[in-house]
Amino acid sequence: MKSGFVSIIGRPNVGKSTLLNTIMQRKIAIISNKAQTTRNNIMGIYHDEESQIIFIDTPGIHKPKHNLGKALNSKAYYTINDVDVIVLVVDISEKMGTGDKFVIDKLKDINKPVLLVLNKIDKVSKEMIMKKIKIYNDLYDFKEIIPLSVISKKDTDILIKHLKKYLTDEIKYYDDDYITDKNTEFFISEYVREKILNYTNDEVPHAITCITENIKVGKDATEVDVLIIVERENLKKIIIGHQGEMIKKIGIDSRKDIENLLGRKVYLNLFVKTVPKWRDKEKYLLEFGYKNNE
Numbered sequence: 001m002k003s004g005f006v007s008i009i010g011r012p013n014v015g016k017s018t019l020l021n022t023i024m025q026r027k028i029a030i031i032s033n034k035a036q037t038t039r040n041n042i043m044g045i046y047h048d049e050e051s052q053i054i055f056i057d058t059p060g061i062h063k064p065k066h067n068l069g070k071a072l073n074s075k076a077y078y079t080i081n082d083v084d085v086i087v088l089v090v091d092i093s094e095k096m097g098t099g100d101k102f103v104i105d106k107l108k109d110i111n112k113p114v115l116l117v118l119n120k121i122d123k124v125s126k127e128m129i130m131k132k133i134k135i136y137n138d139l140y141d142f143k144e145i146i147p148l149s150v151i152s153k154k155d156t157d158i159l160i161k162h163l164k165k166y167l168t169d170e171i172k173y174y175d176d177d178y179i180t181d182k183n184t185e186f187f188i189s190e191y192v193r194e195k196i197l198n199y200t201n202d203e204v205p206h207a208i209t210c211i212t213e214n215i216k217v218g219k220d221a222t223e224v225d226v227l228i229i230v231e232r233e234n235l236k237k238i239i240i241g242h243q244g245e246m247i248k249k250i251g252i253d254s255r256k257d258i259e260n261l262l263g264r265k266v267y268l269n270l271f272v273k274t275v276p277k278w279r280d281k282e283k284y285l286l287e288f289g290y291k292n293n294e
């Protein structure tokens with residue numbers, strides 16, 4: 001038995017959470033095409049006959065513009081010191097910029113194996129892949145550079161194979177049926193947040209927070225209350241939509257995910273509340289984060 005802790009880091013929107021979900025073959029982390037989708041470090045524990053790999057998906061590292069951004073960055077950095085191996089994910093279809101160098105600089109002080117995943121190869125040519133491998137090779141002493149598409153299970157299997165070379169522990173840390181550190185409340189509120197991110201435009205900021213307030217298990221169904229907090233009245237209007245169309249759509253799709261998670265019928269109640277300057281209230285965030293995540 002080989003085991004170890006692996007942190008998945010990188011800039012926003014490169015596919016870190018998609019990677020975790022493909023490896024785990026289930027929806028552990030929510031995904032959107034918008035930056036800063038992930039707000040918490042989320043653990044996904046991969047088990048097979050010969051190994052146990054504890055993955056930690058992290059918020060995208062970026063130049064912070066506000067307190068929430070700073071808090072997200074520090075969550076990602078924190079894991080770097082705490083794990084055995086680091087998987088750095090980059091989007092191969094994007095031009096390398098100061099943001100990538102910013103992340104790689106953070107790795108220079110630590111003495112741990114770093115594997116580079118060049119993700120989204122489905123979007124680029126073979127020549128581009130070769131070119132990028134060379135560029136990154138010159139930039140840092142990566143243990144492995146693996147071009148792949150994290151949407152493909154076959155591709156992530158290749159990553160797992162490489163990772164196993166760098167696992168040094170021989171302890172089984174968790175039971176076979178333990179797959180994540182997050183609870184049901186967390187997943188429910190995240191599923192709702194995912195639908196909001198997917199259905200609304202960029203004018204809806206990422207500081208939207210969803211909180212699972214109540215889960216009532218009934219005889220035939222489970223009733224769930226989720227509170228959506230926004231900063232401004234006009235955002236509340238957007239989320240509710242014309243004649244409640246938007247909130248209805250968010251509700252229907254979230255409910256499907258929640259029913260999948262709980263394996264039974266669900267009645268979902270969504271509430272929207274405006275709390276001005278929500279983004280500045282980091283204390284609030286941490287408090288609610290605590291409620292939802294620990």
Ligand SMILES: Nc1nc2c(ncn2[C@@H]2O[C@H](COP(=O)(O)OP(=O)(O)OP(=O)(O)O)[C@@H](O)[C@H]2O)c(=O)[nH]1
Pocket residue numbers: 010011012013014015016017018019030031032033034035036037038039058059060061119120121122123148149150151152
């Ligand atoms: N074409 C293509 N798209 C991908 C691939 N992997 C992820 N994506 C898309 O990239 C977008 C971002 O994916 P996420 O997994 O949410 O990215 P992330 O790195 O977790 O982003 P943050 O949580 O914001 O840091 C989504 O729209 C995904 O569907 C891939 O291999 N190919």
Ligand SMILES: [Mg+2]
Pocket residue numbers: 016017018029030037038058059060
């Ligand atoms: Mg993510």
